[in-house]
Structure formats: C-alpha cells, structure tokens
Amino acid sequence: MNAATALSKGAATRELILARALEIADAKGIDALTIGTLADAAGMSKSGVFAHFGSREELQLAVLDAAARGFTDEVFVPAVRERRGLPRLRAILQGWKRRTLRYGESRACPIGAAAIEFDDRPGPIRDRVLGHLIHLRKEIARAVAMAVEQGHVRADIDPDQIAFEVHGLVLAFQFELKLFGIERAVLRVEAAISRMLDALALARPEPVSD
Amino acid sequence: MNAATALSKGAATRELILARALEIADAKGIDALTIGTLADAAGMSKSGVFAHFGSREELQLAVLDAAARGFTDEVFVPAVRERRGLPRLRAILQGWKRRTLRYGESRACPIGAAAIEFDDRPGPIRDRVLGHLIHLRKEIARAVAMAVEQGHVRADIDPDQIAFEVHGLVLAFQFELKLFGIERAVLRVEAAISRMLDALALARPEPVSD
DNA sequence: AAATAAAACGCACGGTCGTGCTATTATGCA
DNA sequence: TGCATAATAGCACGACCGTGCGTTTTATTT
Numbered sequence A, B: 001m002n003a004a005t006a007l008s009k010g011a012a013t014r015e016l017i018l019a020r021a022l023e024i025a026d027a028k029g030i031d032a033l034t035i036g037t038l039a040d041a042a043g044m045s046k047s048g049v050f051a052h053f054g055s056r057e058e059l060q061l062a063v064l065d066a067a068a069r070g071f072t073d074e075v076f077v078p079a080v081r082e083r084r085g086l087p088r089l090r091a092i093l094q095g096w097k098r099r100t101l102r103y104g105e106s107r108a109c110p111i112g113a114a115a116i117e118f119d120d121r122p123g124p125i126r127d128r129v130l131g132h133l134i135h136l137r138k139e140i141a142r143a144v145a146m147a148v149e150q151g152h153v154r155a156d157i158d159p160d161q162i163a164f165e166v167h168g169l170v171l172a173f174q175f176e177l178k179l180f181g182i183e184r185a186v187l188r189v190e191a192a193i194s195r196m197l198d199a200l201a202l203a204r205p206e207p208v209s210d
Numbered sequence C: 001a002a003a004t005a006a007a008a009c010g011c012a013c014g015g016t017c018g019t020g021c022t023a024t025t026a027t028g029c030a
Numbered sequence D: 001t002g003c004a005t006a007a008t009a010g011c012a013c014g015a016c017c018g019t020g021c022g023t024t025t026t027a028t029t030t
Helices: A009-028 A035-042 A046-053 A056-079 A086-102 A110-117 A124-149 A159-180 A182-201 B009-028 B035-042 B046-053 B056-079 B086-102 B110-117 B124-149 B159-180 B182-201
Strands: none
Touching: A009 A035, A009 A046, A009 A056, A035 A046, A035 A056, A046 A056, A056 A086, A056 A110, A056 A124, A086 A124, A086 A159, A086 A182, A110 A124, A110 B110, A124 A159, A124 B159, A159 A182, A159 B124, A159 B159, A159 B182, A182 B159, B009 B035, B009 B046, B009 B056, B009 B110, B035 B046, B035 B056, B046 B056, B056 B086, B056 B110, B056 B124, B086 B124, B086 B159, B086 B182, B110 B124, B124 B159, B159 B182
C-alpha cells in the first residue's frame, strides 16, 4: 500500500461514507441526510454507518466541513494562482459562479441551505455553518482589501461592505437560477458583477463635483 | 353575530389554526410545521386539525398563501400610499427591511426558507413558492419601471436587473443579521440601498466621457 | 325541541427516524 | 498461523410522523 492510501480499513470506509454523504447533502440538503438513506447509498447497515460517527449530528458536522473544503478547493485554491488584487477577486467570483452553476436550477449550496434550515436551531451545527460563512466573507473582504493595496480599487471603499454586496449577488444568482433558468441568471449576475467591479475601479462616483 | 364574524364554526377554527400555523412556520420553518405540533398549539386533536386541510401538503400551501398575504399587507399596501416612482420604491424597500428585521437574527422569511427547503422537491409546494417569489420580483420591477416613467431614474436601466439586485440585497441582509447581528446588518443594507438608489438617479456612470 | 349536519376526538396502522446492544466477521500484528 | 482488536451486521426500542375510520360531541336548521 502506498502512502496516499495508507489508511486503516475504518478510515477508508469512513471516507467512502463521507463522499456518499456529500452527494446526498448536495442533492437533497443536509437534513435529508439520514443514517438509513446514507447506509443504503454506501451499501452498509445503519449501525455500521452509525458507528463511524457516533451520532447524526457528528455526521452532519463532518459533511459540513467536507463541503467547506470542497468550496475552498474549487474556488479559492485556483484563485490564488491569479495576481493579487482585481484579477484574483475576479477569479474568485468566476469560480463561485461556476460552482453555483454546477448545482443547477434546482439545488442549493448545502452550506447556505443549512444556514437557513438551522437558523432557528441553536447548537453545534448552526455554529459550524455560521463559522464557515464568516470565513467565506472574510476571504472575500481580504481579496478586496488586497485590490485596494495594489491600487486597483479606490481607497475609500469598505472591503466588508463589498463582501456583503458580493454575497448578496451570489444569493440572488441562486434564486434567479430557480426562478428564471440558467441563461437569464448568468446574464444578470455577469451584468451585476461587471457593474460592481467597474464601480470599484472608477475614480469617484461624482467626478464633476470634485 | 355581526357581519365581520359571520363565519361558520368550521371556518372560524380554520382561521385560528392557520394563525397558529403561521406562527410556527415563521418561527421554525415550513417543514417543521407538523400536524401534531400544530394540533397542540391550537389545543386540538391531530385528526381535528387534519380534517380541515385533508393533507399536510394542503396545509402547507395554505400557510404559504397566508404568509404571502402578510407580506403584501405589510410591505406593498403601505407603499402604494406613497407617490409613484422613487418614493414608492423607497417605501417598499423600507417596508421589506422592517419586515425582515422583525424576524430577528435567528429566523428567516418562511417563503424564502421554503424556496430553499423545497428547491430539490418538485411538486405543488415548490411551484407555489416560486410563484410567490416571481410575483414579488415583478412588483419590484414594476416599481422601478414606474420610477423610470416618472423621470426619477435613468431610462437606460433595466427594471428586472434592478429587481434582481434588490433581491440580492435583502438576502444578504438576512445573512448579515445572522452572521454579525442587527446593528451592523442595518448599517450595511442602508449603505447598499442608498448607493443603489443614488446610482439609479445619477446622470450616467461616466459623465466625463459623454 | 327534534332532526340533521358538521366538527372534533380517540385510536390504530404502517412507516421512518436515531440510537443502543449483542453477535459476527474481517483486519492487522506477534 | 493464531490472537487481539477493530469493523460491521442484526435486531429491537421508543418516538414521531401522516393518515384513515368509527364514534361522540357540538352547531345549525326545521
């Protein structure tokens, strides 16, 4: 056995289970992820699956973390190959758009969905979800701040405010996908993104009165 | 019995049940609205509640419609007292913000939540939710179009695009409430709203190059 | 007031859920 | 190869779900 697969049997099937769990959570949402369904999908017994996590909640937390890792790998990791500043910010937005599109017209990002499903249920899951979302927002704000440092963007803008509005754009994009289909949603989000990036790069909102 | 309460016993308790159901759906989401819980909240038996709707799905549809009526009453109805154009658009946004705030930091608009919970479950509920959302978006776009007609807003903007972005703003607002609390969320959304309304009213994005 | 209709209840059924407990099988090390 | 240990299966429990049915209570009409 080589180094990459140097896993004990238990750890290996745990990964297999987690992969199936991620598929289910992607497709049906995190609280449609039941132990029985997951056991069927993994070709195991309920108690076999259960033993790997100890509780349903622990399973859900593991899936949440896996989803967050997937987001990082798919959106942030490729983006850091771009130059700091606007190019990298643009890459993040493109990656995010691409990932959102992969969910299609009738599914949602599992973390965003979990944030809404659990917003009224205090506990570890809600905390974990909010933690991931806060991290996401910070990364966006960081990319904007870098763009300011690089002189790509006006110095008087607030990176956190832009992160807020970018987040809203992606959320609206998800809804537009469901409401009016892919083509229209892509047009809208790209119009909004370029409008926003233009506004960031412009000299001042009212150059005449300067 | 006077005219306002001229309801048969059945219709009256149906309204009572619906009111309790709306409370539950507001607080816990539409699929935490179970017949047993609702029966307890209404002080009735499960079968008593059940008989009024014939199925759980029919109950959920009724609650969805009630929530949409509530939104209209709370947001659109007061807004039509304002003058057409920007004042009315502003009133809609304020009303929407106020309503969103009422849900606080740890609950979501039941229709928006249902849109996400049911995005992967085709059927009458999903259709109804999307119908309400499309209606909402059309109303926003209509208000923007009126503002164009009144000359309050540049003629080259697309009302549907603005409706898209406004929707995103409110969604981001809801998340901001959960992530960072009320004060910060209010500051952000008001900054974003006034920035957007300013952009609508301004002459052109690049007046110097004209 | 009696008769008819509507409304609500009590109860049970079949289903799924998460979770323990015990037995069995497979794995990895001496 | 044999043995300790980890991994999985089997099974049952209690809770909750939606839903149907027969009965009983409450409203409405004659």
